[in-house]
Amino acid sequence: MSARSAIDKARARSAWIFVTPMLIVLALVAAWPLARTIWFSMTNATLVDLTTYDFIWFDNFIVHAEGRWYGIFTDPQWLRALWNTLVFAAVSVSLELVLGVIVALIVNAALPGRGLMRAAMLVPWAIPTVVSAKIWQWMLNDQFGVVNAMLQGAGFVDGPVAWLGGSSLAMVSIIMVDVWKTTPFVALLVLAALQTLPKEIYEAARVDGIHPVKVFFKVTLPLIKPALIVAVIFRLLDAMRMFDLVYVMTGSSEETMTLSVFARQALVSFQDVGYGSAASTGLFLIIALITVIYIMALKPLGRERAE
Amino acid sequence: MKGKTALKTGGLIALWIVVALFLLFPFYYAVVSSLRDGSAIFEASLWPANPTFANYEAVMTEQPFARNILNSLIVAFSVVVLSLGLATFASYAFGRARFKGRRLLLYTILGVSMFPQVAVLSGLFEIVRMFGLYNNLLSLIFSYMIFTLPFTVWVLTSFMRDLPVEIEEAAIMDGASSWTIVTKVFLPLLAPALVTTGLLAFIAAWNEFLFALSFTLTNEQRTVPVAIALITGASQYELPWGNIMAASVIVTVPLIVLVLFFQKKLVAGLTAGAVKG
Structure with missing residues (x-):
C-alpha cells in the first residue's frame, strides 16, 4: 500500500515537469497565434505593417455603412467559399x-x-x-x-x-x-x-x-x-x-x-x-x-x- | 456449388484488379510522362516510346531543386526530433501518472490537432516577423509543431499506457528517478512506437504546403511541395509538364519505398492515432 502511494507520488511530481516543455511549445505555436488571429480579426491591420492599426470591433464580420452591408458574412465570395x-x-x-x-x-x-x-x-x-x-x-x-x-x-x-x-x-x-x-x-x-x-x-x-x-x-x-x-x-x-x-x-x-x-x-x-x-x-x-x-x-x- | 465458388473468387479478383488499377495508375502515368521529352510528352500514350532522363536533368539544373530537397529534409528531420523529444516525456506523464487536469489537457491537445492551419496564420506571421524568421527554414520547423506535436503526444501516450507496470515499479523501488525511468527503461521499449510516430511526423512535415508557401519567399528557401507547385514555364499556359512529373517522381519514390517498407507499423500507428486520438 505504502509502496504504491509512493510510486503514485513520484509520478505525479515529475508529471508536470515532463508536460511543461511540450505545453510551452503548444502555447507558442497554437494558443498565442490563435488569440492574435482573433484579435486581428477585429482590427484593420495590413501585412505591410502589423504594428499600427485601429480596433474596429466586428466590422470585418458584418457592418452596415452608407446604406450597404460589408464584412465577410455579407461578402458573396466568402459565402460562395x-x-x-x-x-x-x-x-x-x-x-x-x-x-x-x-x-x-x-x-x-x-x-x-x-x-x-x-x-x-x-x-x-x-x-x-x-x-x-x-x-x-x-x-x-x-x-x-x-x-x-x-x-x-x-x-x-x-x-x-x-x-x-x-x-x-x-x-x-x-x-x-x-x-x-x-x-x-x-x-x-x-x-x-x-x-x-x-x-x-x-x-x-x-x-x-x-x-x-x-x-x-x-x-x-x-x-x-x-x-x-x-x-x-x-x-x-x-x-x-x-x-x-x-x-x-x-x-x-x-x-x-x-x-x-x-x-x-x-x-x-x-x-x-x-x-x-x-x-x-x-x-x-x-x-x-x-x-x-x-x-x-x-x-x-x-x-x-x-x- | 464448386462452380459458383470459383465464379465468386474470379469476380473478387476482377474487382481487386479494378481497384488496384485505379489506385496505382496516376503514379504510373506520372513515371511514364517524366520519361518522355519534347513533343513526345503531348502524346497521351500509356508507355514511353523512347524513354529519356532529360526531364530529370532539366529539373535538377534549371532550378535549385536539390536545395529544395535538402530544405525539406532539414525541416522534416528537425521537426521529428523535436516533437518526439517533447512528446516522449509528456506521454510518460499522460500515460503513467495520475494528476489533476490530465484529462482536460489531453482533450485540449486533441482539439489543437483539429485546428485549421489557416486560423493561426496571421498570429504566426507576427511571431515569424518579430523574430526575423521570414524566409528562413526555422519558421517552418517552429510552425510545424502545431500539427506534429498533438498527434505524437496522443499516439505515444496510448503506447505508454500499454507498457507493463512491473518494470517501472521495480525501477522505482530501486530508487530510479523519473528521468532515468523514461530514458533508460521506457525509451528502449518505446523504440518501435517512436519509429512509427516519427515516420508519420516526417511524412506530415515533408508534405506540408500552406505554411511553407506563406513563410518562404525565395526559390532557395522553398521546400519540395512549394517548389513543385510553383514550377513555371515560359508562360502560364506552357507549364513544363515533363519537369513537374520528374520532380514529382523524385520526391515520391523514396516516400513510397519508406511507406511500403514500414507498412505494418504505419497502419498500426495510423489506426491507433485515429481510434485513440
Whole structure:
C-alpha cells in the first residue's frame, strides 16, 4: 500500500515537469497565434505593417455603412467559399465512407495477395498532396490529358472536356481526386476494425443460411460503427480546412475556392490581415463546433474502453 | 456449388484488379510522362516510346531543386526530433501518472490537432516577423509543431499506457528517478512506437504546403511541395509538364519505398492515432 502511494507520488511530481516543455511549445505555436488571429480579426491591420492599426470591433464580420452591408458574412465570395467547402466536405466524405467500406470488405476477403492489395492502398496516401494535385492536373489537362484521350478513344465524349476550366466540373474533379487520395485511408481504418470482429458470428450466420447482405447490415455495420464515426469526423475536419489540393489544381477560381483559400488570399495576396483574420476566425469557429461535438461523442466511447 | 465458388473468387479478383488499377495508375502515368521529352510528352500514350532522363536533368539544373530537397529534409528531420523529444516525456506523464487536469489537457491537445492551419496564420506571421524568421527554414520547423506535436503526444501516450507496470515499479523501488525511468527503461521499449510516430511526423512535415508557401519567399528557401507547385514555364499556359512529373517522381519514390517498407507499423500507428486520438 505504502509502496504504491509512493510510486503514485513520484509520478505525479515529475508529471508536470515532463508536460511543461511540450505545453510551452503548444502555447507558442497554437494558443498565442490563435488569440492574435482573433484579435486581428477585429482590427484593420495590413501585412505591410502589423504594428499600427485601429480596433474596429466586428466590422470585418458584418457592418452596415452608407446604406450597404460589408464584412465577410455579407461578402458573396466568402459565402460562395462557405458553400463550396460544405459541398466538398459533404460529398467527398460520403463517397469516401461508402467506397472505403466497400474496398475494405473486398480486401478483407481471404484471398492470396491480400498483402499486395494493402500495399497498393497505401500508395495514394503516400504521395504528397501537392504531387497528387499536379499529377491529376496533368492527367485532366483538356488538350493533352490522358483522361480526355481515353474518353475520346472509347467514344464516351466527342471533344475534349475542360475538367478544371472554371465550371461546376472543376469541383467534381477536385472531389474525385480527394476521393482517390483518401478512400484508401478510410478503407484501412475500416479494415482494422473488420479484423477485430469475432469469426464465430459469421460462421453461425453462414450455418443458419442468412444472406450476406443481411449479415452486413445487421452484424458488421453495428460492430464497426465506432470506427466509422471516428473516420467520418477525421475526414470531415480535414475536408473543412481543405487548402492545398484546391490551391494547386484551380488556384483562386471562384467555382472551387474553399474557406482556407479565401482566408489566405485575403491575408497574403491582398495583405488585408484584418479581413483575412476574420475569415480565418469564421472557419475556426465552424471547426471548433464540430470538434466539440466530436469530443462529446468520443467521451462515452472512451469510458467503455476504460472499463 | 464448386462452380459458383470459383465464379465468386474470379469476380473478387476482377474487382481487386479494378481497384488496384485505379489506385496505382496516376503514379504510373506520372513515371511514364517524366520519361518522355519534347513533343513526345503531348502524346497521351500509356508507355514511353523512347524513354529519356532529360526531364530529370532539366529539373535538377534549371532550378535549385536539390536545395529544395535538402530544405525539406532539414525541416522534416528537425521537426521529428523535436516533437518526439517533447512528446516522449509528456506521454510518460499522460500515460503513467495520475494528476489533476490530465484529462482536460489531453482533450485540449486533441482539439489543437483539429485546428485549421489557416486560423493561426496571421498570429504566426507576427511571431515569424518579430523574430526575423521570414524566409528562413526555422519558421517552418517552429510552425510545424502545431500539427506534429498533438498527434505524437496522443499516439505515444496510448503506447505508454500499454507498457507493463512491473518494470517501472521495480525501477522505482530501486530508487530510479523519473528521468532515468523514461530514458533508460521506457525509451528502449518505446523504440518501435517512436519509429512509427516519427515516420508519420516526417511524412506530415515533408508534405506540408500552406505554411511553407506563406513563410518562404525565395526559390532557395522553398521546400519540395512549394517548389513543385510553383514550377513555371515560359508562360502560364506552357507549364513544363515533363519537369513537374520528374520532380514529382523524385520526391515520391523514396516516400513510397519508406511507406511500403514500414507498412505494418504505419497502419498500426495510423489506426491507433485515429481510434485513440
